[in-house]
Amino acid sequence: MCGFFLLVLLLIALTVFLLSCGKSHYFVVKGMSRVWIMTCWTLKLPHSAYMNTLIDKRSEVKIICKPTALANYIKQHCEALAHPPQARWPRTDPHLQILSNLIWPTGDDGGVIFTRDNLLLEDGGIVALDWAVGLKDLKAQTKKEHPPGGRALGCHSINSPIVILIPNALGKITRHLLSLCRLALQQGFYPVIFHRRGHGGCPLTTPRYQQFGDPTDLVQAVAYLQYRHPSSALLAISEGSGSGLLLSYLGECGSSSYLVAAACISPVFHGQVWFETPLPWLYHEAALLYRKLQLSRYATALNSIMEVEKILRCRSLKDMEKLMFCKANMHDNDKTDTTDHDPLQPRSRSCVKPDWAGYWDHNEPLRDADEVAVPVLCVCSSDDPLVPASSTLPMSLFQNSPYFLLALTSSGSHCGFIQEKPGGTGCWSHEAVLEYFQVVGDFFKAEEKKCFMEGSVGHYAVQGLKARTGTAVPRKRRAVVIRRERSVLGPQRQLSAHSGLVPFEEEQNTFTWNRSYTR
Incomplete structure (x- = not known):
């Protein structure tokens, strides 16, 4: 294994050196691509789908969603989704992206400073929350104090939006995840990495490992974050197989979720x-x-x-x-x-x-997909070697659900999406999901303002809207049995500056506004 990594490193270094010789660029790329194809064949890595597209590969992106008001607004205002990642080989090679982003050592935490909270759960177990509190490079930290366009959701303030980052199912912290933390900090978000039991150095205090799609611990962690930071919008991003946990959480909680929006990068749907x-x-x-x-x-x-x-x-x-x-x-x-078990107690x-x-x-991540009540952007690539073919994508879900949006690119590998920039390289998926959060925040604010300006739902409905969007008073999470009754204006409640509170029974009787973005 070590010999293979050394071979790959030497190959990349040789390629970079030869590419610097401008006149021989075309012949060098063509020759090195053939060598790499032979290496993939030797290591039994799939490459047949990429043989004819290794040189000067141009990516495309397709947005698949139900044509709702929110979806149309996102397509009009989210510039990253309109400009897919563009890069040349070898940066576009799916296997090289995986080796550099997922398997390669992370070094000094990607230049991000973390502080850890250990959260004690109801059954005595512990999960860890790693807060990204700053960057070791102070110049990089202050690089984007004011994001372009003046969007409110990601600006630096005492109530900065909290982005919950969910690693893959193995719990490995990758370079991809650390670079996302770095960019989120630069744009004014407050990232926190959620570590499952026994993952990321988190102690295992109970003899229990978390199942692939069991969101029980995540439910408690999100409720804790909402209680401690009631004035901050809660967002979530999952990486790879970690989407099984995030999608399960969104489905089981439904409109009772405290999240404003979510995104899944290279998700596992099945x-x-x-x-x-x-x-x-x-x-x-x-x-x-x-x-x-x-x-x-x-x-x-x-x-x-x-x-x-x-x-x-x-x-x-x-x-x-x-x-x-x-x-x-x-x-x-x-x-x-037939083990001893009280039949009156739930299992x-x-x-x-x-x-x-x-x-x-x-x-299964999508077992309760019809209950999801917050916008979810899924970023996938057709050349992903770690996820089954794009034919297994749940297209009917994106075409019929008003909450699911799919951004499908022709290149990007698994949690890669490298794109070349004048000053170097960046990650297109990171920029896309963070801009998506800002656009969703703008849309919700515009919808709320429109609701108040028109006054079409009456005084009592407006009072209900204030109660549902209040953020100053911490609230207990509603029971799952009433989540269908609370299927209106779930995400917007974190985005308003109003702090009114109405008893739940009165709220159910007076709140009648229907979300226009689901139609």
């Missing part, structure tokens, strides 16, 4: 398909090794609920997931189902292990 589809050999072995090292750290504590030694001998991520969270066989199923996810199919009934 968890079961993702586990059952073999990854390229190199990436699978790297992920498998990382997962085993992570699990072995808590082997003693987890022995009480799973066969750790057997899990560490697995040769696939699918087998590991099965042994960790699913029943071994039908005989064991019967034993598990939690951790009480009984389901079979493989039952596990995904509770953990």
